[in-house]
Amino acid sequence: MTSIRVCVMLVVFLSAFAGGVGVSFDEVQAQQKERRSLFSIIFGTRKSRKVEPKKQTKKKVRSGPVVPKIIEAAKNPDAYGVLVVGDLHARQLADALKAGFAKDAGVRVIRKTRNASGFARKSVVDWPIALVDLLDNNKVDFVIIMSGMNDRRSIRDEAGRHKFKSPEWQALYEAEIHAFRDILEDRKIRYRWVSSPPVSTPDISADMAYLNDIYKTAIRNGSGRFVDIWPYFLDENSKYSSFGPDLQGQRKRLRTKDGIGFSWAGAQKMSYFVERQIRRSLFAARFLQVALPDGLAPEELAALRGERKLPYHIQSLNGFQSKDGDELAGGDGGTVDTATLSGSAKEFFVDGKPPAPRKGRVDDYTLLQ
Known part of the structure; x- marks a missing residue:
């Protein structure tokens, strides 16, 4: 083996000498690489295994809330139609309402929202015009509106562009709100306007509060109600x-x-306050078909139907009757024999003597003596 190694080295040396003494450093390195490669072939040197690096896959991060799969029961043909319109917040509200009424065959939630829409963005959705189309093509008994997040922008009309919160801007914006409201008023459809929520940026929250005041004022002049979730x-x-x-x-x-x-969790909490309004209206539509007293004012009749809020309460006394007639629940028409009473019961019900105070209880006035 030694003689073979010597012969190989001699051949390499003679080749380098034949090419001239001025061999470059790169050529010597190349010859050494060839020598090492030749040695590895002759002596079978061990080759190192190449380990390919594992490909790192980026985890997908969900943007927005995780909405569970909602399985709704088959709805009745005459189901109470609840239309939800508005922006991103309205979409999240509608999803939570769908979950809340999923098992109720008598309520159908109709979600017609656009995340980027607003009453100042007619180029995305012109809500008064869209509302007419939605009412004409769906059975709608109740409407929920939630908007405002995309309305912090200027409005353009024939006179030019008007900056957000300017007097001209507010006049144009209120006109859109009133146009939407008046369509519902003319068709006598119950509706609720849900306030915009606070957000993490204080300046944007201040703008949302400003818009909420506009909504609240507009609804106050109609038959709807403002649901303040703020x-x-x-x-x-x-x-x-x-x-x-x-x-x-x-x-x-x-x-x-x-x-x-x-x-x-936040969407469900928000929907709770709106769902209460829907169920009250639904109760009025289903169960208040009773004989009403004569002489009620129009606003009182509207209040009984859930269309208007009054500063006082009207209770129908002839709408419901106990199955046992005039007898109170639990009564059997008999009398109690006081002679059978004894102990503390006799002292309390017959003699009128109050029970002795228990030590440490709130009515133990002996502590003050």
Whole structure:
């Protein structure tokens, strides 16, 4: 083996000498590489295994809340139609309402929202015009509106572009709100306007509060109601908070990480306050078909139907009757024999003597003596 190695080295040396003494460094390195490669062939040197690096796959991060799969029961042909319109917040509200009424065959939630829409963005959706089409092509008994997040922008008309919050801007914006409201008033459709929520950016929150005042004023002059969800998404210091109690009273994340949207827990909490309004209206539509007293004013009749709120309450006394007639529940028409009473029961019911206070209880006045 040694003689073979010597012969190989001699051949390499003679080849280099034949090419001239002035061999470059690169050529010597190339010859050494060839020598090493030749040695590896002759002596079978061990080859190192190449380990390919594992490809790292990026985890997909969900943007927005995770909405569970909602399986709705088959709806009745005459189901109470609840139309939800508006922007991103309205879409999240509609999803939560769908879940809330999923098993109720008598209520159908119709979601017709556009995330980027607003009453200042007619190029996306012209809501008064769209509303007429929706009412003409769907059985709608109740309408819910939630908008405003995309309305912090200028409005253009024939006179030019008007900056957000300017007097001209407010006049044009209020005209759009009134046009939408008047369509519902003319068709005598119940409706609720849901306030915009607070967001994590203080300046945007201030703008949302400004828009809420416009909505509230417009609804006050109609038969609808304004559902203010703003306070339910603040902390104990009346500041925005992404966390808070859910419907079960557990502390949960209620808002998405962008500080604008709602988590699923937050959407359910928001829908709770709206769902109550729908169920009240539904009760009025289904069960208040009773004999009403004569002489009621038009606004009182509207209040009984859930169309208008009054500063006092009207209770129909002849709408419902006990199955046992005039007898009170639990009564058998008999009398109680006081002679059978004894002890503390006799002292309380017959003698009129109050029971002795228990030590440490709130009515134990002996502690003050």
